Structure formats: structure tokens, C-alpha cells
Amino acid sequence: MNKKIYLDHAATTPTKKVVVEAMLPYFTEKFGNPSSIYEFSGQNKEAIEEARELVAHAIGANEREIFFTSGGTESDNWAILGIAENYKSKGNHIITTTIEHHAVLHTCEYLEKNGYEVTYLEVDKDGRVNPNDLKEAIKETTILISIMLANNEIGTVQPIEELGAIAKAAGVLFHTDAVQAVGHIPIDVNAMHIDLLSISGHKLYGPKGIGALYVRKGIKLRSFIHGGGQEKKRRGGTENVPAIVGFGKAIELAITSMEAESKRQAELRDYLIEQVLERIPHCRLNGHREYRLPNNANFSFEFIEGESLLIMLDMKDICASSGSACTSGSLDPSHVLLGIGLPHEIAHGSLRISLGEQNTKEEMDYLIESLIVIVARLREMSPLYED
Amino acid sequence: MNKKIYLDHAATTPTKKVVVEAMLPYFTEKFGNPSSIYEFSGQNKEAIEEARELVAHAIGANEREIFFTSGGTESDNWAILGIAENYKSKGNHIITTTIEHHAVLHTCEYLEKNGYEVTYLEVDKDGRVNPNDLKEAIKETTILISIMLANNEIGTVQPIEELGAIAKAAGVLFHTDAVQAVGHIPIDVNAMHIDLLSISGHKLYGPKGIGALYVRKGIKLRSFIHGGGQEKKRRGGTENVPAIVGFGKAIELAITSMEAESKRQAELRDYLIEQVLERIPHCRLNGHREYRLPNNANFSFEFIEGESLLIMLDMKDICASSGSACTSGSLDPSHVLLGIGLPHEIAHGSLRISLGEQNTKEEMDYLIESLIVIVARLREMSPLYED
């Protein structure tokens, strides 16, 4: 093997060639500001609306309910901060979980400093929320429930439909961070009783710097970024036309190939999980065995530390991660792994493998063989191993 | 003439070919998440830091003071909302002007609904702020002054250095929206006593959906979009690497050619202004004759209405605008033109021409001849003309 084996698709995906090609004309030729009055810009407005339909279609929404943002993080911030403010007169209580992405958690922490009360639901050892816990957590003052559809580290998929139904029955708005789920597993905002949903372009072979927030018709949501009249006055800023077009194209492709691709990836994933658990001792799979993203495998190897493992994999041209990419600079063990009850030192030795459309069985074999050698070597170095 | 004559560079600019070429590898090949640990992503982190230096260099800042955002609008929102919150204990008063971009005005209006007091300084008939007015407006409770460097509609450049000095002497933070100015006129954040400054990529031949906020070292500024640890924990969200790289490249090119290009454009602009004022009766130039962006000309034609004028120009393949692009869907006359004292019906008949690197003298001549015909024709239709 002499090419990079990229196994970190949960961190980001390459933008597909056809997606880039779809974007290109909007940089240099059809570059007009879609809000301008002349014909030359009219085509850009149309291109945006086409993309909006494609995004809406992917989650069973109406295109009037889709608002473009600069990415999943902005979508999460907007949904939570916006609802918190618009429904303040109804209450100040928000429910989320301990294993959300930092885009949700840090936003909730910010709200806590500003007079809101946040309940962080615990999850079980597989990372699932117990619907009864949600039911019990709802109070008179609860205005928003935000629970991610699928976790970015351990891949666990929540019983969203059930959780959504509980929210609905209680008359509480329900937001879900679906950044890791869209294009990987089927989503229908109506069947799942979702009121707000966050999506990101670069997790589904679209460009970075673009995302969307689905906002169910009728929901009050103040604009988060104030400015010109773009996005029906809900999101200021000149529209990022090339990225919107690319996002639309990418989500269309992802939805089209979803069924076959997720089946294929799930098979690779299962093979990997089976082999690793069988051939490497003192090793566990994190996340739910069944309710998990088709492309995610997350292991903990006792007695070894994650960064060393990643660097050694990197030396073998394997790109993987230990937790979420955006905190890999941090020294704290993953809050998600702690959230499912792993002790610190085991949480430290975790490895996330997230598959993509290009990955093959050969690559899995190479990964497995590499892991066996590397884990053994690191354990040899470890003062914990023979203790 | 059978090609489009694009004269709306204040709305947006085409992304330069070399800029797109610089971006391309970061979509499909070097697509890694810059926060990831493996070598493959290390190059992206470096690319971001190079771009940051280029942006810093363009305004005389240090690269540690530059934070990437999704555009000028986000930068404006962040600066104003962030400072408002971080310095709340010091006071709740903000000073701005009546002619700011909506990204600033609507943000200030939002703050007014949330317990802040905002003073909107009036401008003179040419759109300039009187430094004495600023001095007098500063109170014990003033925590921020936000005055745009150059206006997007009428092109007027403010006496920023003087205004900055007043802010500094009073110990009040000074933000400027420099979206229309960067790459067009020289800027030095230190000489001008600027504490925060907003930039946007797509106004200087870079891509849309990317911008930056300059934040002087030592200034407390909470993060506006909460999430992962990106941008030194001040701006969450996976970095938009291709756009950042393109932004860096574009700003570098803009700065390099600024002196020559602004001289060239100012000459075209002066020719246009002179011809129009001379050859079309009942016409005035809006904005300051001298302190104005080299690429901006803004006219009011009495007795005619802006949209009709733009459509007729469009039919002659000329792309121009009446006010800012992002409000061209709106029916209200420009707040900027009202701000400089134009009556409603005259504010309605305004035309903004903003030049770019590709425009030529021939195009100016074609524009002038077209204008003469169109203005005459619309006046013939107007019930106001012979009244």
C-alpha cells in the first residue's frame, strides 16, 4: 500500500469531483450577487432555490423550511440560541444529552451563564438516551429538546422517532443535530417529529463552510446573523452561491446512493469490528452494536494512549482519529467516551474509524494487520500493561 | 457591445481564476480537516496560517489578531454583539451612524431590544461623520463605537483616523466595517486606532462565504459561534480551508495591485462623473466628491425611479444597482440616501456604479450614452417630470 488510506470521514469528506465541477461556474462566470436585480444574477437565485429543494427533499421537508448557514456549527448555535430567546416567555429550560457535539454543548453552557437551565441527559453504556429519562426531564418550563440523531464519535443512533414523539406530546420543540446522519441513514422530519434539524455540507462529500438549518413552518426563530434580507430575512450575508450549489449536488448524490452505499459500508464496518475484537485482546467496541452509523467503528484498546496510536497509524499512511477532529488538539479525554462510562485511561486509548465511499476490503485488512502490530508495540511500551 | 458590462463590484466581485486555482486542491486532494492529527491535515493548518498572515498584512495587523468568519456580515455581528456582552459591566451604550450596512444596523437594533442604548450619528450631505458629533456623543456608559470605513452605496470614506483617535482618547473600543475598503484604499489598524475591523472575501475577488474579523490583542471578545476549538477557541466550525486559501490569495493580489488599480479606477470614475453631470440634466452625485472609494459613483436622477432604470440598463447588458444588493428586493428607499438628506422621490431614482479591474473607458462611454437615452425615456414616462 503506498497511498493514503483515509478513514476519517466523520471529520470531513473530500468534495466530489462532480460537485466541484458543479460549483466552478459560480466562482468566475455566474458570480453575481443573487440579490441583484439584473438578469445575470437571476440564474444564481434559481440555482440557490434548486439546491434548497434538494436539501429539503433529503429530509422530507418543504424547501421553504430550509435555511442555508455557514455549516453545522452555525446551524446548531442558531437553533438553540434562537429558540431559547424566542420562547423565553414560555420558559427557560432546555434538555440535551451529555454526548452532544461541542457546537451544542458549548452553546448550552453559554445559555446556562445567561439565565437558562439545562438538563444534560445521561446515556446508557452504548450511548443511547432512555426515552423515559427524557419524559421525566420535561418540566413546565421546558422550551427545547436538542438530541443528536447520530453521534460523531461512537456512531450511536438515537431512537429519534420515539424521542420526537415524546417532545411533540409534551408540546416542546425538538431539535436534532443530524450532521453525521444525513446522507447515511434515512431521515424524515415529519415521521420523526423533528422541528429543527442541523446539516453540514462537508460531511457528505460537499464543500466546507456550508450547511443548513431546517425550521418547521410556523416556528418563530429570530435571525442569528443580522444583515441584509437574505434567506427570507432570517440569515444575513451574501449567499455563498458556489457552496450552496455544491451542497445541493452533494446531498442529491448522497441520497441517491445511500441505500447501496450504507449497506456496503456497514459490511466493511462489521468485518472490521469482528476482526479487531477477535484478534486484539483487551479491546472493546464503543457505541451500540446495532443502532450505529453504517460507517462508524470506535474501539478502545486498554493500556495504550490515543495520540501515539494515531501517529503510528499515520506512519503507515492511515488517517484516523481518536475522537472528534475539532478537539484533537485538546488533552481532555472525549466527553462522549466518559459519557458512556469509560474510565479516563481507557477513554484515552480510543480509535475512531469512519468509512467512506472509496474504502475497500483490502484497506480494512491492511488496517487490521497494522493495528495488531501497533497495539502490541505500544503495549510493550506501556507501564500499565503488565501492572 | 455584446458582452455583459459588470458595474456592480460593490455587490460582489468575480473570484479570480488564479484564486480558484489556488483553492482547487483543497476540495478534492488536500481535503483533510485541519484539526486532525495526521500529517495529511498538517498541510491544511499551514495553508490557513499562511492565509491569516496575508490578511493580517493587508491591514497592518498581527496574524494572531485575525479570525476567520463566514463573511462580512458575521464579522460585523460578532464584533458588535460580542463587545456588547463582554463589556456590559462597563456600560450599555453604543455609537454608530445612520448609514451603516444592515449587518451593523440590524445588529444594533437587536441590541436595543435587549437593554442597550444606541446613538445613530447623523452624517453631513456628503455622508461624512463630523468628529465633533462623535466626541459629544460619547458618555460614561459608551463601550463601543462602530463606524464604517467606506460606505457601500455612496462610497464616502470616513475620517477614520480622526474618529479612531477620539475613541482611543475616550477609552472606548472602535470597530469599523471595512468590507468595501480593504484592497481599495490603504488601511493600517494601528495608525487608524482601530480595535476591531470586518473584512469580506467576495468584495476583493475572493470567494463568497469567507471573511475575517480583526481583534486587537488584549480585547475580550466572546465567541459568537460556539463549537470546537477552532480559531483559538473563538470561532467554532470546521475551517473552510479552500475559501480561506482563496481569501488569502485574493487579498494578497488586491494589496499588490491596489495603488495602480485604484488610480486607474478613480480616473474612470472621474470621467464618468464628469460626463454624467454635464450631459444629463437634473442629476446629482451622491457621496463626497473627494473622500470616496476609487471605484464608486452614485447618481440621483430626478423624476425617475431606480428599478426601471436598472432594468433598462440590464436590457443594454449593463449590470448596476440602485443601492446595496441585499436590499434590492426591498421597496424602501435607501437608508443611506435618506441619511444624507435626499427626499424620498429623489432617493428612489439613484444609481450605483462600482467599478472593477476589468472595466474600461469604452465601457464608460457605452454606459454614458445608454444612460442619456434611458433617463430621457423614463422621464418621458414620468408624471413628475413636467409637473
Add this chain to the structure above:
Amino acid sequence: MYTKKVMDHFQNPRNMGEIEGASGVGTVGNAKCGDIMRIYLDIEDEIIKDVKFKTFGCGAAVATSSMATELVKGKTVKEAMEVTNKAVMEALDGLPRAKVHCSLLAEEALQAALWDYAKKNGIVIEGLVEPKPFEEHEEEEEEF
């Protein structure tokens, strides 16, 4: 953003101009956008022999005045009363939502001209009410 028909009437407005000594003249203004429209009618034996307009306004305003004048030309006063903003919009294959009020301007101008004619001649046109100074027509807009 505009249909072909709108663009056609904007580029080649029919009946643009004035009628000296017209039987009825109506001028209306839209408070919302500041636009102004004036319609001149030349009526003989209850029949609209000639009609002209002048408009200070957007593309839709020009097109709707043009179309409205076309629709009433040669018609009886009674038939002219049926030329509502809806009829004008339909004849133009529609208008963008934010431009619906422009077609109201045309309806109002026409009715103001008819009112002027009726008043001058001391007659009553069925269904016609005295035009009030044109009031704001709030566009349908989502509020947050």
C-alpha cells in the same frame, strides 16, 4: 424575476403619454414605495375612446399601467370597472409577490380617473367609490 409579458410591456409600454382635455384623470401614489401613476381617459358615449398613462415607478408599475390601459381601451365604463388588479396581473402572466401592490396602483389609478370623469359629468358609476389617498398595502411577509 418578471414574466415575458411584463418585460414586453415594460420595454414597449402601450398608451404612454397624456391626453389634453381628458374626460377624466386619476393620479395615485403608493405610500409604501413612493411610486406615482396617472391615467387619462377620453370617454365618449360611455365608451373609452382613448387612454394614456404616465408612471413614475418600478418595472411592474410601468407594465401594469400599460396593460391596464390596453384592457380598458375601447371598452364601456362598466366593462372598465372589471379591470381589477387581478385581471391585470393575469393578463401579464403574474407578478412577483412583492410586486402585487404595483398592480393595485394601476387599478386605483384607473378608478380614480373614472371617478374624476363621473364627478365632472355628474353621473354615478355603479360600484365605484371615491378614491382615498392610496394607503399602504402591507405585503405578505413572515414576521419573526
Add this chain to the structure above:
Amino acid sequence: MYTKKVMDHFQNPRNMGEIEGASGVGTVGNAKCGDIMRIYLDIEDEIIKDVKFKTFGCGAAVATSSMATELVKGKTVKEAMEVTNKAVMEALDGLPRAKVHCSLLAEEALQAALWDYAKKNGIVIEGLVEPKPFEEHEEEEEEF
């Protein structure tokens, strides 16, 4: 993110392993990141004859333990006292800012091993203080 020297010592760590019946053993842990380092010393006539380490930690932790053992091997106890985290970092051509604490771990482990040796042999090493349970070293970080 790491220098070539760091990568070299990470890939080919020197002196990795254990010494049975070592003259001194020091184990330290970093509360901040949860990493653990252990250094074994074989000392004869005040000279460090042999040294080994085991590390559960990041790449920098492995590299600094490797470099620290290299730096003290064959040296006198007194000379070993000069092998500070700074010396180790310099020998590695530097570490990223967030990884400075890893080199402190190496210094601490070495001194803990020396302390163990001194205690076992009832001697006093000048400048050596009793190792406390490793405390958090706050990284330099901007606070908002």
C-alpha cells in the same frame, strides 16, 4: 506538528523497557492528560550505568522519555540533575506549546527515580526535592 527528532525518538524509542532490581524507579502521572511515565535507573558509583522507561502517553511523552534516558545514560547523578524538561525539549528541537507539559513529565519521572535511589541508599542529592504527586500544569491559554 512534531519535529523530525521527536518523530525519530517516537518511532525508535531508545531505552524502552524495564530494569529488574533497579537502583531507583520513579513513576509519575499527569493529572491534566492522564498520561503515565516510569523511569528505571541502574546506578553504580554515582554513575547511571543503565536506564529504561515505560510510557503510557502521547507521542511527545514517548519521545521525551526516550530523549531523557539518552541524556542521563552514563552520566553522574549530579549531571542527571541538570537534565530538565528544557534540556530535553532543546535536545528534541522543540515541542508544540500544548506539549510542553509532556516534557515536564519526563523531568519529574527522572527525579522521582533519583529520589527513590537516594531514599533507598540513605543519601541526599543536592537540589533534589521529594516528588509530589504530579500536579496540573496549566497550559498557556487565552481566556475569554
